[in-house]
Amino acid sequence: MMSNGRLYSRVGTAIVAMLAHERDVPVIVCCEALKMTDRVALDSIVVNEVAPADELLDFTSQFGGREIGVVEKEEEGEEGMTQREKLVKRWVNTPRLQxxxxxxxxxxxxxxxMIVSEYGSLPPSSVPVVYRISTGVQ
Structure with missing residues (x-):
């Protein structure tokens, strides 16, 4: 948890929280004080970890014995790749695309x-207070 009450978490968390907020479903975060910081995050671009881009376009991923994202069986070409795989694999050679x-x-x-921690149930605005109490920083 960041000092401005924002949650730095695995990708996809923000969109799920946004959809829950739109449907008036409460989003409750369980976070121990050890994971609260005095840093502030405005977006996820400035500081983040990046995984290999090839993982986004991996056709070899298996889920329950079948390929993810394959709706219908496509005919394989000469190289053993479907037409869709060939088109997607070409992203590497596309200029100005990363x-x-x-x-x-x-x-x-x-x-x-709400944030639930060892200090109780708190609003996101209380993160700096919990951080100061837990670390002894004045």
Missing amino acids: MLNLLYDVTPAEYIR
């Missing part, structure tokens, strides 16, 4: 209803 596989995103504080 795939970015971010591992974390930042969830805005307004989407978080």
Whole structure:
């Protein structure tokens, strides 16, 4: 948890929290004080971890014995690749295109209803206070 009440978590968390907020479903974060920081995050671009871009376009991933994202069986060409695989694999040679596989995103504080920690149930605005109490920083 960041000092401005935003949650720095695995990619996809922010969109789930946004959808929950739109449907008036409370988003509750369980976070121990050890994971609260005095740093501030406005977005997930400035500081983030990046995974290899090829993982986004991996056709060899298996889920339950079948390929992910394959709706219908396609005919394989001469190289053993389907037409869709050939088109997607060409992204590497596309000028001015770079795939970015971010591992974390930042969830805005307004989407978080409550933070549960060893100090109790708190609003996101209480993160700096909990941080100061837990670390002894004045």
